[in-house]
Each structure stands twice: as structure tokens, then as C-alpha cells.
Amino acid sequence: MSEQTYEPKIVAFLCKWCSSAGSDLAGVSRIQYPANATPIQVPCSGSVSPMYILSALKKGADGVLVSGCHIGDCHYLEGNYLARRKLHLVKELLQFVGIEENRFRMSWVSAAEGAKFAEVVKEFVDDLRPMGPQEKLKAKRA
Amino acid sequence: MINVQDIRDTARDLLAKGEVRAVIGWRAGSRGMAAEPCVVTKPEEADSLVWDPTCYHNLALQLVNDRKDLVHSKKTATAPIGIVAKGCDARAIVVLLQEHYFKREDVYIIGVSCENSGVLDERKVKAQVGGFAPSAAAFDGDNFSVKTAKGDKKLAGREVMADRCLECRTPFPKENNTAFGDDKTGREFDAQFAALARFEANDEAARWEFWQRQFDRCIRCFACRSVCPMCFCDECVVDSIEMKIAPETTAEEKANRIRWIERSAVRSENATYHMTRALHLAGRCVDCGECERVCPVNIPLRLLNTKMEREAREAFGFDPGASIGGPSLVASFRDDDPGEFIR
Incomplete structure (x- = not known):
């Protein structure tokens, strides 16, 4: 794939209550943002297992985004606190084995923050594009 | 210095009085100098127990296996099980207790302190004795003495001790029913996380570049998983072995069953x-170093685990294996957990 046609693939795990609704708002508000993110709705950012992130990278994602409700606003009261702790460890481990820091990103986007969601995705794509495809963890299949 | 006879006498007494149904310990092994885990069930067998610098194994694993046997055979224990435990073994038992794997009254811990010593690293010993594999090893104050075909040899403790022991701060099993040896908690041979800091x-x-070489080499023998007392799941996420296959299961269902990680190396x-x-062991790994010891291709697994351990300590103030009552790392949180990385 030549550099001109390379478009980063992002897998976005979006909390059902906030970020997913936020991405909908970005859509109905007709905010223009890159179409690189594939959204996957999850019940809560706290339900995102580290396996999801590693698996996405393994299956060829160039970046993984996890987005949930702001601290204190979790529908399940404490899911995003647990997510913050768990995904901090994932982030540290990815960096430790030498995966680029910008391949994994986390954000808090509420249902009212359509513009912020668009901004998060746009920034992520801008950061990913110069890095090129993610080959380190990608499975090589014949 | 611990007199091994004390351990044997304690085990014999406990078995004779019926206070425990068995004692898990180490006995002389059949492979070179290394001791091997054993389960003593009769008082007269208690004299086979040993305590020397080749007691590498983390016996908490035998405790997990015993528990699994009980559960799978649907038996109830008649009495607690005894276990000889060094510092790291006892820390592993504390984590298992914390996770309610068994109850405190189900286990009788005979603690042994490594004092100012630890277990040997066979690779380091081989380099020191030059070709003649030792047939026996013993504590010699803070140093070691080994028997080789060329005669006895004294080895400096710091030269041949396992890396994990050099970094160990808690050689004394704090959680115990009875303990032998001096409490040397807080000793410091090597700065903790020294290897980790160098690598980072x-x-x-x-x-x-470093890790891809390590990962390429792995043969997926799962020795690290088998030897780990914390890897007690009946079905590991790596191999989904328990998919029920019935005559009506379609090929598509079989092909599409969830496999997070393929088994190919x-x-x-x-x-x-x-x-x-590493993530499943975060906040649970007590750095007994067994995974690294058993790895046939020398992958430095302790680096991954100590990275998680240090992160848990520095970011969340969490110390695995410290207390039974505390919450687990990923099932708890604090309001001031770091979150600057989140946009």
C-alpha cells in the first residue's frame, strides 16, 4: 500500500451510555470527521477487557480507541473508575514492549459532546497517519 | 540457620496428631541437586523432607492442585493441609486467600525463612563450577556449598543466587502458623526493579527489537502457565478446550468459536x-520467578511481571501478597488514580 492511499484503521470501543450516544450526536449534528473509526458498542468502558485491545491490534487495527463516560457519570457508578485503572496498565504494557504510545488512546466523551468525539477521532487519525500501518502485533497469515 | 530436623519434627507431629491430612514440602530430587515437591501423608515419611537452596518450587502450586482435586472429586477435606512455605510461597498463598481460593483454616503454613539467603540459579552455578554438575547443595551461612564430582566447593551467595532472590525484600513468610528462621524482612541485596529500570x-x-526476539523464540509449551500458582483457571483464555461439540454442532459454529489467541507459536x-x-497477573504476581526459571528458551518473563508489579505499586500504591483482607488490584480504585493519559 502506498503512502498516499494509506488510511489508518481504528477500532473504537464506545460505551453505550455516553460515547456511543456522543458519536451519534456528532452524526446527527453533521459534524465532519474522518471515517476511519469502526465503532463497537460496549455496555461500559469498564467492560473493555485488555484482550479486546490486544485482539484488535492482532487483527490489524492501526489504533484502538476506548471511550466512556466522564469520571463520576458512569451508568454503573464505578465502571469507568475500573476502566481507568485497568487500561492504564494496558497502556503501560504496550509501551513497555515497544508499541508506539499513540496506537492506544482513551477518552471520556459524554452523550452531549458530539463535537468532542469528532475532535478525538480527528486527532487520533492525525497522529496515526504519519506512523504508517501497525505491523508489530499484526498476525501474519498466508 | 534452620535445622531441617525442626521442619520434619513439626510435620511428623502434625500428621501423627491428625491436625493435618498431609504436608506439602520438598524432598531430595532425582534430577541432579534439585529438590522436588512432595506430599507427605504418613508421619514416618516426614524424614524425607528437606530444606536446602535447591527448594526452587513455589509450593503454593501444589496447594492449588490439591484444591482442584478436592473439588473435582467432590470430596470434603477431613483436616487442613500443611505446607512448608518460604517467603514467596507464603505471599502466593496470601494472594490465593485474598481471592478466596480456599479458606485460611484449610491450610496450615509451616513457614521457613530464607534469612539472608535464597535459592540457587542453576545456570549461574554451572558457570561457577565449570562442567561438573553438583549433586547436592547446602546453605553455608550467607553462602552456599555444593558437592561436585571434583569435591566440595564453596560458592559466594551473591554470585549464584537467583535474580528473584537478590531482589527479594520479604524472605520471611509473614503469614504462618509456625515459622523457623530469623525474620530478615527488608533486606536489600540488589535494588528492587533494577533490571527493569535498566531495560526501560x-x-x-x-x-x-528486544521483545520481538523473545516472542519469536517462544515455543508455547505453556510451562510458565503450568508452573504459576496464580494461573489456576480450569480453562485458559488461550485454549478454549471446553466447547461442547454435539452431533448438531455445525462446522461453522466450530470454526467461529471465539479464539482470542491462536495456539500456533x-x-x-x-x-x-x-x-x-502479564495483565492477568497484574497485582497478583508475587515475583516468585518460577515462570522464568522453567522457561526452556530463556524468555525474561520476570521483566513483564515486575513491570506490572512496579506500575501497580507506583500508580496505585498496591502491594500484592501483603494482606489477606485487601481488595484486588483491578477490582478496586481510588479517586485519585492517574488519568492524565485520558483525553
Whole structure:
């Protein structure tokens, strides 16, 4: 794939209550943002297992985004606190084995923050594009 | 110095009085100098127990196996089980207790302190004795003495001790029913996380260059998983073995069953396997170093685990294996957990 046609693939795990609704708002508000993110709705950012992130990278994602409700606003009261702790460890481990820091990103986007969601995705794509495809963890299949 | 006879006498008494149904300990092994785990069930067998610097095994694993046997055979224990435990074994038992794997009254801990010593690293010993594999090893104050075909040899403790023991601060089993040896908690041979800090000084490209070599080498023998007392799941996420296959199960269902990690030993799968294991052990690994010891291709697994351990300590003030009552790392949180990385 030549550099001109390379478009980063992002897998976005979006909390059902906030970020997913936020991405909908970005859509109905007709905010223009890159179409690189594939959204996957999850019940809560706290339900995102580290396996999801590693698996996405393994299956060829160039970046993984996890987005949930702001601290204190979790529908399940404490899911995003647990997510913050768990995904901090994932982030540290990815960096430790030498995966680029910008391949994994986390954000808090509420249902009212359509513009912020668009901004998060746009920034992520801008950061990913110069890095090129993610080959380190990608499975090589014949 | 611990008199091994004390351990034997304690085990014999406990068995004779019926206070325990068995004692898990180490006995002289059949492979070179290394001791091997054993389960003593009769008082007269208690004299086979040993305590020497080749007691590498983390016996908490035998405790897990015993528990599994009981559960799978649907038996109830008649009495607690005894276990000889050094510092790291006892820490592992504390984590298991914390996770309610068994109850405190189900286990009788005979603690043994490593004092100012630890277990040997066979690779370091071999380098020191030059070709003549030792047939026996013993504590000699803070040093070691080994028997080889060329005669006895004294080895300096710091030269041949396992890395994990050099970094160990808690050689005394704090959680015990009875304990032998002096409490040397807080000793410091090597700065803790020293190897980790050295490795982290590398830049990102060098770190990946290093780890890709390690991951490429892994043969997926799962020795690290088998030897780990914390890897007690009946079905590991790595191999979904328990999919019920009935006559009406379609080929599509079989092909589409969830496999987070494939079993083939290729880089991407190996990397995911080792990273997943490190994450599953975060806040649970007590750094007994068994995974690294048993690895047939010398993957420095302790680096991954100590990275998680240090992160848990520095970011969340969490110390695995410290207390039974505390919450687990990933099932608890504090309001001031770091969150600057989140946009």
C-alpha cells in the first residue's frame, strides 16, 4: 500500500451510555470527521477487557480507541473508575514492549459532546497517519 | 540457620496428631541437586523432607492442585493441609486467600525463612563450577556449598543466587502458623526493579527489537502457565478446550468459536499470549520467578511481571501478597488514580 492511499484503521470501543450516544450526536449534528473509526458498542468502558485491545491490534487495527463516560457519570457508578485503572496498565504494557504510545488512546466523551468525539477521532487519525500501518502485533497469515 | 530436623519434627507431629491430612514440602530430587515437591501423608515419611537452596518450587502450586482435586472429586477435606512455605510461597498463598481460593483454616503454613539467603540459579552455578554438575547443595551461612564430582566447593551467595532472590525484600513468610528462621524482612541485596529500570532506559525501537526476539523464540509449551500458582483457571483464555461439540454442532459454529489467541507459536500470538498473561497477573504476581526459571528458551518473563508489579505499586500504591483482607488490584480504585493519559 502506498503512502498516499494509506488510511489508518481504528477500532473504537464506545460505551453505550455516553460515547456511543456522543458519536451519534456528532452524526446527527453533521459534524465532519474522518471515517476511519469502526465503532463497537460496549455496555461500559469498564467492560473493555485488555484482550479486546490486544485482539484488535492482532487483527490489524492501526489504533484502538476506548471511550466512556466522564469520571463520576458512569451508568454503573464505578465502571469507568475500573476502566481507568485497568487500561492504564494496558497502556503501560504496550509501551513497555515497544508499541508506539499513540496506537492506544482513551477518552471520556459524554452523550452531549458530539463535537468532542469528532475532535478525538480527528486527532487520533492525525497522529496515526504519519506512523504508517501497525505491523508489530499484526498476525501474519498466508 | 534452620535445622531441617525442626521442619520434619513439626510435620511428623502434625500428621501423627491428625491436625493435618498431609504436608506439602520438598524432598531430595532425582534430577541432579534439585529438590522436588512432595506430599507427605504418613508421619514416618516426614524424614524425607528437606530444606536446602535447591527448594526452587513455589509450593503454593501444589496447594492449588490439591484444591482442584478436592473439588473435582467432590470430596470434603477431613483436616487442613500443611505446607512448608518460604517467603514467596507464603505471599502466593496470601494472594490465593485474598481471592478466596480456599479458606485460611484449610491450610496450615509451616513457614521457613530464607534469612539472608535464597535459592540457587542453576545456570549461574554451572558457570561457577565449570562442567561438573553438583549433586547436592547446602546453605553455608550467607553462602552456599555444593558437592561436585571434583569435591566440595564453596560458592559466594551473591554470585549464584537467583535474580528473584537478590531482589527479594520479604524472605520471611509473614503469614504462618509456625515459622523457623530469623525474620530478615527488608533486606536489600540488589535494588528492587533494577533490571527493569535498566531495560526501560532503552528507546521504543530497541524495546520492540528486544521483545520481538523473545516472542519469536517462544515455543508455547505453556510451562510458565503450568508452573504459576496464580494461573489456576480450569480453562485458559488461550485454549478454549471446553466447547461442547454435539452431533448438531455445525462446522461453522466450530470454526467461529471465539479464539482470542491462536495456539500456533508465531510472533503475534506469542506476544498476545505473554502480554495477556502479564495483565492477568497484574497485582497478583508475587515475583516468585518460577515462570522464568522453567522457561526452556530463556524468555525474561520476570521483566513483564515486575513491570506490572512496579506500575501497580507506583500508580496505585498496591502491594500484592501483603494482606489477606485487601481488595484486588483491578477490582478496586481510588479517586485519585492517574488519568492524565485520558483525553
